[in-house]
Amino acid sequence: DADVTQTPRNRITKTGKRIMLECSQTKGHDRMYWYRQDPGLGLRLIYYSFDVKDINKGEISDGYSVSRQAQAKFSLSLESAIPNQTALYFCATSDSSVMGAFFGQGTRLTVV
């Protein structure tokens, strides 16, 4: 089983719909992150959380919200999806030594 699991792996949704992407981890890490990846733009940080009840905005948080339901779970929501949110979304975790972050397999989201 993967250490960092994202669901769903692929999703197509319509403009204006609410969608939630979920992430769970078995690594016991405190820190969790959501990134999006667009061609030619690398990985951009959306939100991050250093502990349950700790939520911080990243570079591109507009149009997104997150919830850290437990140490092992961090979900990303798009309240009203728009086509330019079509991207590959990654969840990642790290521990307090931070060093390498561990990534989930990604969720490919298409908004039509």
Next chain:
Amino acid sequence: EDKVVQSPLSLVVHEGDTVTLNCSYEVTNFRSLLWYKQEKKAPTFLFMLTSSGIEKKSGRLSSILDKKELFSILNITATQTGDSAVYLCARSNLSSYKLIFGSGTRLLVRP
């Protein structure tokens, strides 16, 4: 603003060639510089560099950091087709553990 810039954006080489990928960053309260390899989906961790001038090595891959000039290089010797991937670098700083990524270098190794 903190920024990570990678070059070249893409590179095509033949098997056996040696490649050097570059990463420069703009941050004063630097903590670490990380390299990742991304093939089909999730980036996988390669190296973390915190000290200047100390080479990290793993097989045919090596990396070094220059904190004075604010850059790092990733070398791959005797490239193989399996080295084809996007190579990402990222930095973290002292005040925050979040990672800021560059846009990546897409490497294609032809047989």
